[in-house]
Amino acid sequence: MSVWSPRNAAEVATLVARHPLAWVVSSAPSFHATPLPLVADLAEDGSVAALVGHFALRNPQVEALRANPRALVLFQGAQGYVSPELVSQPQWAPTWNYAVARFQVEIAFDQQDNGEALDRLIAHMEGDRPDRWTVADMGERYEPMSRHIIAFTAKVLSCDATFKLGQDETPESFAQILTGHPDAGLVAAMREAGG
Template sequence: MYNVPIYKETDQQVIFDFLKEYPFAFITGVGSDGRPVATQIPFLVEDRDDGLYVVGHVMKNTDHCKAFKENPDVLIVFSGPQGYVSASWCANPHKGSTWNYMSVHIKGKVHFFEGEKLVTFMKRFTLIHEEGNTNSPTIYDNLSNDYTEKWMPHIVGIEIKADKLDTVFKLSQGLDKESYANVITQLEQRGNTKLAFEMKKRIK
């Protein structure tokens, strides 16, 4: 990971909020054959007494699921807004352009779960993503028994405690105020409002 102190986020609440806002993450590991595997899935983030956990589910009959069972050590990469930043937008344009982005890396071990714990998770997962709408036909409680009995055996829950967490929130922190403000304006004009918004939040 890009290790520059000014780009590190240390506020745990800011990190937690980021993970909830951008839950679709890249999870990668290595199987017993030494080959890398990866997939992307949405996670729920849980701040428990003993640390931060991310919880999701994967299809069983996949290369990544098999690899995670053989070697549970994984890396999960959460990505947020990103975009090109031209040096021409700065007070001193005679330097290299760059790329702003936000990313959180979590390392830990995969623990699998099924049965009632998986059912409980899927109920929570579907309800959260249906914005609490208990009348939605697609939340777990409103699915038919035929449907859940057919598909639930094909998935397994995964839970990873964040044994190591690292961040890069590279948002032009080293620029002077004039250049910083102009980068925000240029991003907004180009439709990259999310990245511009994240930069605005850090104006003091």
């Protein structure tokens, strides 16, 4: 375990929830990569057990994954360049801070799950707003559109996450970066990681 390993499974689940757009990458018979928003199913210990989403049926990656269901799913959270101008320490070198999660998965398709997959994704994205949008708002447009997608569940086989967010900085340098960095999202992620 490195200084940049997440402290617990909940940190990885939070990254997925806050940054749901992931790259689904498959390699056989040829490389395919599709950006898709995904929602996590959590295990009892808070770790990500599966990822739920949907593909457009016309996407050639669907057939590739039917032939070989193993894939890599890549999530990226807060990230950004950290300039030496933020730190008063002489000879400090620039760096790039980031939070990422890499999941090896096995994908199973089921068009019967289209409605549930869409409902979950939309509920996650719309949040708790009182006037949040739902699939029912599409009315009769939903049925013909749903025939052009296919839901999937990606069972997590392994997870490797890196939260390189200033944990190796001196307290003084860390505080200076938090004070001077222009990216509020990266600063918030660094604060949460605790430096």
